[in-house]
Amino acid sequence: xxxxxxxxxxxxxxxxxxxxxxxxxxxxxxxxxxxxxxxxxxxxxxxxxxxxxxxxxxxxxxxxxxxxxxxxxxxxxxxxxxxxxxxxxxxxxxxxxxxxxxxxxxxxxxxxxxxxxxxxxxxxxxxxxxxxxxxxxxxxxxxxxxxxxxxxxxxxxxxxxxxxxxxxxxxxxxxxxxxxxxxxxxxxxxxxxxxxxxxxxxxxxxxxxxxxxxxxxxxxxxxxxxxxxxxxxxxxxxxxxxxxxxxxxxxxxxxxxxxxxxxxxxxxxxxxxxxxxxxxxxxxxxxxxxxxxxxxxxxxxxxxxxxxxxxxxxxxxxxxxxxxxxxxxxxxxxxxxxxxxxxxxxxx
Numbered sequence: 001x002x003x004x005x006x007x008x009x010x011x012x013x014x015x016x017x018x019x020x021x022x023x024x025x026x027x028x029x030x031x032x033x034x035x036x037x038x039x040x041x042x043x044x045x046x047x048x049x050x051x052x053x054x055x056x057x058x059x060x061x062x063x064x065x066x067x068x069x070x071x072x073x074x075x076x077x078x079x080x081x082x083x084x085x086x087x088x089x090x091x092x093x094x095x096x097x098x099x100x101x102x103x104x105x106x107x108x109x110x111x112x113x114x115x116x117x118x119x120x121x122x123x124x125x126x127x128x129x130x131x132x133x134x135x136x137x138x139x140x141x142x143x144x145x146x147x148x149x150x151x152x153x154x155x156x157x158x159x160x161x162x163x164x165x166x167x168x169x170x171x172x173x174x175x176x177x178x179x180x181x182x183x184x185x186x187x188x189x190x191x192x193x194x195x196x197x198x199x200x201x202x203x204x205x206x207x208x209x210x211x212x213x214x215x216x217x218x219x220x221x222x223x224x225x226x227x228x229x230x231x232x233x234x235x236x237x238x239x240x241x242x243x244x245x246x247x248x249x250x251x252x253x254x255x256x257x258x259x260x261x262x263x264x265x266x267x268x269x270x271x272x273x274x275x276x277x278x279x280x281x282x283x284x285x286x287x288x289x290x291x292x293x294x295x296x297x298x299x300x301x302x303x304x305x306x307x308x309x310x311x312x313x314x315x316x317x318x319x320x321x322x323x324x325x326x327x328x329x330x331x332x333x334x335x336x337x338x339x340x341x342x343x344x345x346x347x348x
Contacts (some may be wrong), residue, residue: 005056009044012036025094039096040070041084083123083152119150132308164346172273172289176205178231191223207274217312264303264332306335
C-alpha cells in the first residue's frame with residue numbers, strides 16, 4: 001500500500017486502500033476529497049508490519065529511514081513509538097492525542113466508531129522526572145473525562161512497564177477517642193503513658209502505640225496528634241508541661257519531615273484509619289481500616305509535598321515492594337489540601 005510522506009504526516013491517496021486502513025485497522029483519518037492521513041507513529045508501525053510503503057522526495061523509505069526521520073522531527077518519538085507499538089500488538093486501537101497526553105486507547109476488539117477511549121496514555125522514559133503536581137492534574141483531567149490514566153514507562157533496554165494512576169479516598173471505621181484527657185511523658189523522642197489505666201483507654205479508643213510491660217509507648221507523631229485533639233496532656237521528663245506548639249516544634253527539630261508526616265497522619269486518623277510506622281516497608285506509614293488485631297494493613301502511605309519531583313526508578317521500587325507484600329501504595333500529596341494518589345502496576 002503506497003503512501004507519501006510530507007512533513008509529519010503520510011498520505012495514502014488511493015481512496016479504496018485508505019478506507020481499508022481506516023475501516024479495518026482503525027489507522028489514520030479519512031481526508032476530505034478522498035485518501036487517508038496517517039500520523040508518523042502509525043506510518044512507522046505499518047512500515048514495520050510490511051503493510052505500507054512510504055515515498056519521500058522520490059525515494060522509498062525503509063523502516064530505519066522512517067524511524068530516523070520521525071525521531072528527527074518529533075521529540076521523544078522513540079519512546080512514544082515503543083509504547084504505541086506494544087499496545088497495538090496487544091490488540092488495542094491506539095490514537096495519537098494532544099494536550100499533554102500521547103495516546104488514547106480504545107477497548108480491545110473495538111473500533112473508534114462503536115466505542116470510546118478507556119485510557120489516556122503518557123509515554124515516558126525511566127529517566128524522566130515525575131512532577132507530582134502535574135501528575136495529580138493529569139489524573140483529575142482523565143477522571144473528569146471518564147477515563148483512566150496509564151503511564152507506559154520505557155527502560156533503557158526498551159522493555160515496558162505500565163502503571164495505572166488514580167485518586168483514592170481511603171476510609172476506615174475506627175473513630176474512637178479517649179473520654180478524658182490522659183497523661184503522657186516525653187522521653188527522648190517518644191511519649192510514654194505510665195498509667196496502665198490510661199494506656200488501656202488509649203489502646204481501646206484508637207489502637208494507639210505499643211504496650212511494654214503495662215506501659216504504652218507512643219511515637220512522637222502519635223503523641224503530638226493526641227495532644228492536638230485534647231486526648232493527651234504531655235510533660236517533659238522533669239515534669240514540665242508541654243503545649244501542642246512546643247511539642248510540634250520539638251518534633252520538627254529532631255525528626256525529618258515531621259510537619260509533612262504529621263499532616264498526613266492527622267488526616268488519615270480523621271478518616272477512621274489506624275496508622276502505624278511504615279519503616280520496615282520503606283514508607284512513612286502502614287495503614288489499617290480497622291483493628292490491627294483483626295486485619296492486615298491495606299495501605300502503605302508515603303507523604304510528599306505538592307512540589308515533589310521524583311524519578312521513575314524510585315516509583316518502581318516502591319510499587320514493586322507494595323505489591324510483594326500485598327498492599328496498596330498511596331502517595332499522600334500535601335498542599336493546602338490532602339490528596340491520595342495511587343500508582344499501581346498494570347498489565348493492559
